[in-house]
Amino acid sequence: xxxxxxxxxxxxxxxxxxxxxxxxxxxxxxxxxxxxxxxxxxxxxxxxxxxxxxxxxxxxxxxxxxxxxxxxxxxxxxxxxxxxxxxxxxxxxxxxxxxxxxxxxxxxxxxxxxxxxxxxxxxxxxxxxxxxxxxxxxxxxxxxxxxxxxxxxxxxxxx
Amino acid sequence: xxxxxxxxxxxxxxxxxxxxxxxxxxxxxxxxxxxxxxxxxxxxxxxxxxxxxxxxxxxxxxxxxxxxxxxxxxxxxxxxxxxxxxxxxxxxxxxxxxxxxxxxxxxxxxxxxxxxxxxxxxxxxxxxxxxxxx
Numbered sequence: 089x090x091x092x093x094x095x096x097x098x099x100x101x102x103x104x105x106x107x108x109x110x111x112x113x114x115x116x117x118x119x120x121x122x123x124x125x126x127x128x129x130x131x132x133x134x135x136x137x138x139x140x141x142x143x144x145x146x147x148x149x150x151x152x153x154x155x156x157x158x159x160x161x162x163x164x165x166x167x168x169x170x171x172x173x174x175x176x177x178x179x180x181x182x183x184x185x186x187x188x189x190x191x192x193x194x195x196x197x198x199x200x201x202x203x204x205x206x207x208x209x210x211x212x213x214x215x216x217x218x219x220x221x222x223x224x225x226x227x228x229x230x231x232x233x234x235x236x237x238x239x240x241x242x243x244x245x246x247x
Numbered sequence: 248x249x250x251x252x253x254x255x256x257x258x259x260x261x262x263x264x265x266x267x268x269x270x271x272x273x274x275x276x277x278x279x280x281x282x283x284x285x286x287x288x289x290x291x292x293x294x295x296x297x298x299x300x301x302x303x304x305x306x307x308x309x310x311x312x313x314x315x316x317x318x319x320x321x322x323x324x325x326x327x328x329x330x331x332x333x334x335x336x337x338x339x340x341x342x343x344x345x346x347x348x349x350x351x352x353x354x355x356x357x358x359x360x361x362x363x364x365x366x367x368x369x370x371x372x373x374x375x376x377x378x379x380x381x
Binding site for chain 2: 179
């Protein structure tokens with residue numbers, strides 16, 4: 089129900105901010121079409137679906153990154169295991185539309201294939217940075233969405 | 248998709264003609280929780296009935312136990328405890344259930360391997376709704 093005490097100006101400002109923020113994620117290449125697909129899957133039966141999936145990704149991916157780091161540090165190198173871990177990260181990243189992470193995973197996998205340890209190390213550093221940036225952006229985005237409240241989600245706003 | 252053998256082509260045609268109704272019971276196997284969550288939501292939106300498991304051994308146990316009936320299995324190609332191809336082989340050996348392979352990459356070698364092992368189809372993550380409906 090409409091909360092009449094809330095000034096509509098603030099509300100539409102918020103909505104504008106949210107739309108703009110989301111557009112910037114797409115324009116700067118952080119997210120791709122898959123993110124829109126997630127929003128399409130959100131409905132009355134799962135009203136917080138996008139936030140929940142993203143939260144799950146942000147919860148699980150640090151552990152994966154840490155496993156990757158540990159595996160890189162091992163001697164002798166286990167490129168097969170490294171590739172498997174990066175493969176998993178690529179899958180989960182692509183499931184939420186995290187296109188930069190997905191692309192860096194592909195680069196990482198190529199280094200594993202070439203048994204290029206230095207390349208793997210560089211990729212890992214890049215991925216950690218990408219991950220931190222993505223996490224910060226998405227958390228800000230959902231924080232804004234929560235302020236708008238459950239009456240409306242950014243489902244209809246497109247790129 | 249690449250060319251497939253006789254009975255598999257029939258199966259694909261059946262699917263294309265939408266002979267698979269709503270309520271299709273699908274067992275989804277993937278070691279990643281995020282992928283599972285997204286795929287499950289996608290399948291439910293298509294009005295299918297997904298059941299998710301995170302490893303191949305559990306999937307096999309469920310299929311063998313027969314307590315729950317399934318019409319289709321969708322499995323990730325690469326999982327830590329048993330790879331998707333092995334699972335595919337075992338399922339094809341034991342029961343007449345179509346299996347769709349799921350992977351992050353669309354590597355031709357991987358696709359061919361899937362087909363050789365008896366996969367009914369191959370999909371690349373992230374999966375889109377229209378792919379599932381077909």
